[in-house]
Amino acid sequence: MALGKVSVNNLNLSQGAVTEVEKYFLFIGTGSKSQGQVLAINTDSDLDVMLGIPASDLKTQITAARLNGGENWACLAVPMAADGTWQTALTKALQLNYSFEAIVICTAVASGGELSAMHDAALSLNNSMGRRAFVIAASESIAPTMTWADYLAEQKAITDDLLAPRVLCVPQLHGNDLGVLAGRLANSAVSIADSPMRVATGALAGLGPVPQDKDGVPLDSSVRSELDKSRFSVSQTYTDYPGVYWGDGNMLDAPGSDFQVIEYLRIVDKAARQVRPLLIRRVADRRLNSSANSMATNKTFFMTPLRAMAKSTTFAGQVFPGEIESPADNAIVLTWKSKTEIEVYISVKPLNCPKALTANIALDLSTTATE
Template identity: 75%
Template sequence: MALGKVSVNNLNLGQGGVTEIERYFLFIGAGPKNAGKLIPLNTDSDLDAQLGIPDSDLKTQVKSARLNGGDRWSCLAAPIGADGTWAIALETAQQQGYSIEAAVITTPVNSGTELSAMHDAAVELNSTYGRRVFVMAASAGIAAAKTWSDYLVEQKAITKDLLAPRVLVVPQLHGNDLGVLAGRLANAAVSIADSPMRVASGSLLGLGPVPTDSENIPLPSAIRAELDNARFSVSQTYPDYPGVYWGDGNMLDAPASDFQVVEYLRLADKAARQVRPLLIRRVADRRLNNSPNSMAAAVSALMAPLRAMAKSATFAGQVFPGEILAPKDGDIVLVWLSKTKVEVYIKITPLNCPKDLTANIALDLSNDD
């Protein structure tokens, strides 16, 4: 014999969104106030109150980032004192649960060893916390006693033979280049799939004065080009076209790598952040098994964030593309290595993007009316 029983349970099917951390950067640098603390900032923040009234490189870069970051800009600042280091500030932010897309370290580096240490720290964050971060570093601008040739030799020695795929380095030619680029990359009006080179994003705002060398020669375009070839990220101009723009966001990756520019790394990292919680939810869940229906359901679920990244819009006859091409059959593959271990292979495809355009013009000298 038995008594009747009725229960109603809420089933969590894991269909909600994943919090996006893209465009949220951590600025680390020497500051006269709040050393050792983590200071959230946005467009309304009083930088003098939060970072100190005296000028500092940290405040200069944050101010430039805010100017270029748009109306939704926000960041986390970590002033460090004389006895502090960027590594301690970065680790402290992680221990306190702050998820960031990039760490912006304002103290200029002098050697490739320092950049290599920054890359190692970024890799370690992924290993320890499962958080994907890239680093924006600075190198010094030109000293008053140096010629442009001297400066170029000095800078090229920093990145020579260096492999640091999660590091982007910016020469402080105008004094605030690093902050300007950080703001441009954090602007919510621009897709993370867009290169900072994109002219349609507008010219750079608040870039410092044009530097000159010991012979009073203004920054030549040839020096910018050589710095770009050495994998630095620099501003650029177009003759007879107003405004100052940016070049590629060069990562210190190897030739022929897939991640030589920042927009490709950002896309892969975003996809990874979106997929990771979906995989965590499926740990020891027998609904994911090697039956055809289960495999198809898992592939469909993992494709959902990729479809969202690929979503485009059409307005006024123009198509505003998504971050990637829409995923198709075969872009996600599940492989069972054993009864309890699964590997997932995911392919994302960025859209083509023109960075080198050439027009060929011919005359039509025919006599046709």
């Protein structure tokens, strides 16, 4: 014999959104106030109150970032003393459990070893905490005693034979280039899949004065071109077109790598951040098993973030594309390595985007027939 029972359970199907950290950057640099504190800053913040009235590396770059970041811009900042280290500041932010997409280090580097250490720190974040971040670093502007040839030789020595795929280095030619680029990358009006080269985003705002070498020769396109070849990220201009824009966001990666520009790294990192919580939800969950139905169902489950990233919007007759192409059926493959271990292979495909455009114009000298 038995008595009747009724139970109602709430089932969590993992259909909610994953918290996004994209376009939220951590700035680290010297400052006269709030040293060692982690500050949340947005467009309404009074930088004189938070960072001190005197000018500082940190304040200069955040001012430029805010100007280029748009109305929804926000960041974290850790001011440090002149003898402080970015490693200590980064550790402080991590201890307080802050998450961010990029680490912007305002103190200029003078050697490839310093950039390599920044890359190691970014790798450590992923290895120890499962967090993905890239570093935006700075190198010095030209010294008053240098010619442009001297400066190029000095800068090229920094990146020669350097492999640091999670680091992007910006020469501080105008004094605030680092902040300008950081703001451009964090602007909510554009996608993480957009290159900072995108002209439709608008010209750079608040860029400092054009530098000159010791002979009074101003910065020109040939210097920028050589810096770009050495994998630095620099501003650029177009002849007879007003405004100053940006070039590629060059990562210090190896030739032939998939991640030589920032937009490719950002979309893959976002996909990884979105998929990771879904993988955690499936630990020891027998809904993921080797049956044909389970494999098909879970392929769809893990593909959910990719479909969201690929979603486009049509407005006023124009299509605003998603961050990636719509995933094909074979974009995700599940492979069982043993009875208790599975590997998920995910393909993320960026859309084609023109960075070099050529128009070919021909003269038509044909005779129009008269009627």
